[in-house]
Amino acid sequence: MSLTHTQSRFNSTLTSQCQNCSLSALCLPIALADEDINKLDQIIERKKPLKKGEFLFRQGEAFDSVYAVRSGTLKTFNITSVGEEQITGFYCPSELVGLSGIDSSVYPVSAKALETTTVCEIPFSHLEELSSHIPSLKHQIFKVMSRKISDDQQMMVLLGKKNADEKVASFLLNLSNRFKKRGYSASSFRLSMSRGEIGNYLGLAVETVSRVITRFQKNELIHVDGKEIEIIDFPEMQKLVGVASDCGKIAHI
Amino acid sequence: MSLTHTQSRFNSTLTSQCQNCSLSALCLPIALADEDINKLDQIIERKKPLKKGEFLFRQGEAFDSVYAVRSGTLKTFNITSVGEEQITGFYCPSELVGLSGIDSSVYPVSAKALETTTVCEIPFSHLEELSSHIPSLKHQIFKVMSRKISDDQQMMVLLGKKNADEKVASFLLNLSNRFKKRGYSASSFRLSMSRGEIGNYLGLAVETVSRVITRFQKNELIHVDGKEIEIIDFPEMQKLVGVASDCGKIAHI
DNA sequence: GCCATTTGCTGACCCAGATCAAGGATTTCC
DNA sequence: GGAAATCCTTGATCTGGGTCAGCAAATGGC
Numbered sequence A, B: 001m002s003l004t005h006t007q008s009r010f011n012s013t014l015t016s017q018c019q020n021c022s023l024s025a026l027c028l029p030i031a032l033a034d035e036d037i038n039k040l041d042q043i044i045e046r047k048k049p050l051k052k053g054e055f056l057f058r059q060g061e062a063f064d065s066v067y068a069v070r071s072g073t074l075k076t077f078n079i080t081s082v083g084e085e086q087i088t089g090f091y092c093p094s095e096l097v098g099l100s101g102i103d104s105s106v107y108p109v110s111a112k113a114l115e116t117t118t119v120c121e122i123p124f125s126h127l128e129e130l131s132s133h134i135p136s137l138k139h140q141i142f143k144v145m146s147r148k149i150s151d152d153q154q155m156m157v158l159l160g161k162k163n164a165d166e167k168v169a170s171f172l173l174n175l176s177n178r179f180k181k182r183g184y185s186a187s188s189f190r191l192s193m194s195r196g197e198i199g200n201y202l203g204l205a206v207e208t209v210s211r212v213i214t215r216f217q218k219n220e221l222i223h224v225d226g227k228e229i230e231i232i233d234f235p236e237m238q239k240l241v242g243v244a245s246d247c248g249k250i251a252h253i
Numbered sequence C: 001g002c003c004a005t006t007t008g009c010t011g012a013c014c015c016a017g018a019t020c021a022a023g024g025a026t027t028t029c030c
Numbered sequence D: 001g002g003a004a005a006t007c008c009t010t011g012a013t014c015t016g017g018g019t020c021a022g023c024a025a026a027t028g029g030c
Helices: A002-010 A034-043 A124-133 A135-161 A164-181 A195-202 A206-218 A234-241 A243-252 B002-010 B034-043 B124-133 B135-161 B164-181 B195-202 B206-218 B234-241 B243-252
Strands: A055-057 A065-071 A074-079 A085-091 A110-113 A118-123 A188-190 A222-225 A228-231 B055-057 B065-071 B074-079 B085-091 B110-113 B118-123 B188-190 B222-225 B228-231
Touching (some): A074 A195, A135 B085, A135 B124, B034 B124, B034 B135, B124 B135
Antiparallel strands (some): A065 A118, B074 B110
C-alpha cells in the first residue's frame, strides 16, 4: 500500500491516481465515468506519511478537508474537561475522516496516527463544488455520511446496552468486517491500537479488556499473540454480539 | 404550532409554506432566495398528524423521505434480537428524522410519535435533485448530516464515560438547549418521554433515572412535577456535565 | 364512576466491572 | 545494547447501578 503511494507521489503522471488506487472501490464506491474520476483525482492531494503519534488535525482547528486513509490507522478523540482523551473512532484504509467538521467549520475532534499512516487530503470546498457537477458523487457523499450516522447509532447501542464480553466481541467482529471489505483476512489481523485505547473506545477499563481477551482465548473463541488476533469461532462470537448483527442484517435486506 | 399547521394545510395558498413556517430558520437555516424557498416548498408534503404511539416509518421499510418535525416529539429505535427496543434518539420540532436511511435505502430504525405529532415529508430524491440546482441547499444538507455525526459522537462519550448523574444532567441540558434554540424556555419544559424511555436512551434502569431526578430535586438543581421540569441551578448542572459542555464550546468557537 | 393498566417512586440486595496494586513483557530511544 | 518508559496481565477488593419487590399515583377504556 505504501509502495503504491510512494510511486504515485514521486512519478510525474499526476492524472487518474484514484483510478489506479486499490482503494478506489471502497473510498468512494461509485460508478464514476473516467473523466469524472480524473476531475476528482485532480482535487486530491496525496500527503506525506504521518508517523505514529502525529496529528492529522486537532480539535478546534479550522475545517477545510476530509481525508481518506490510504494505509495505516488513525484514531479520532476529544479531550475532556479533566484532560483525558475519549476516543470516538478508529479509521482503517479507505475510510473517510473529518466529516464531522462540516457543520461547525472546525474539527470537533482530533485525529492522530496509531502507526505510520498515509492519507489523501480532499479539500471539502472543492469536493462540494465538484459534487454539483457530478450527481453520483454528491449522492455518494450523502451515502457515506448517512452510513456514518447509522454506524454511530449502532455504537450507541453497544455502549448503552452491552456488557464487557459483548462489547469486545462486537469490536473484534467489526474490525474483521472492515478488513474483509478491503480484501484482507477477516479471521486474522493485527490490532494497531493498544488495549488501553480499546478500553477507552468501548467504555471499559484496560484490565477488563485484557481479562475478556484472555478469557476468549481460553474458551477458544480467538487466538491472541500480543497485537495479532485470530478469530477462531465466528459463530460463537456472533452469538455473543447478538443485537448488532441482527440490526446489521435488517439494515441490508 | 399545530394551529399554524392546520391553517397551512387547509387553506389553498400552497406556495411558500416554508417561508411562513416558524421553524424555517431552524429546519434548514439558510439564506435561500425566495424563489428557492418556493421550489423547496413545492416538494414538501405536509402530512396529517400522527397520534401518540403511531409509527412514522418502521425499521426495514424502504427509505424514500426524510421528515422535519413541525410539532410534537418522535423517538427512533431499534428492536434488538431479544425483542426489546433500544432508543437511538428523540426528535423535537424543526429537527430532521430519517437521514440514516440514505445509505442502505431502508430505514435502519423505526420512528414513533411520543405524543400527537405533525411532520413535513421531504421526498429525498426530490431534495437531492433540487440540491443540485441550489448549492446552498446542498451545503445545508451536508451541514445537517455533519452536525448529526458530531452530536452522536457526543452521545457516545456520554454513554461510554459518564455516570448516572452526568448522563441525566446532560440529557436535561441537551433538551434545554434544543428548546431554547427554537424559542421556548430553556429553563422550564415538559418531558414528552417516560422515565423508562429516558433510561433506555441513556443506558440506565428506570429506577436509576427516577432516583437521580429525585436527588437533583432534593439538592435544588431542578424542580420536578411529573413530566414538567424546571432547571433551577444551571451552573451546577453544567458542572456535572463537564465534558460535553466543553466540547460544545470548542465546537462553536 | 370504576376497575385495569401503565407509570413513577423507594427500599433491600447483589453483581459486573472499576479501582488498586504489583510483576512481567515490549517498545522506545539514547 | 541497555535503561526507561510504556503496555499487558493477573489478583484482591470495592462500589455504582442493576434487579427485584411493593406500593402510590396517573391514565385510559367501558
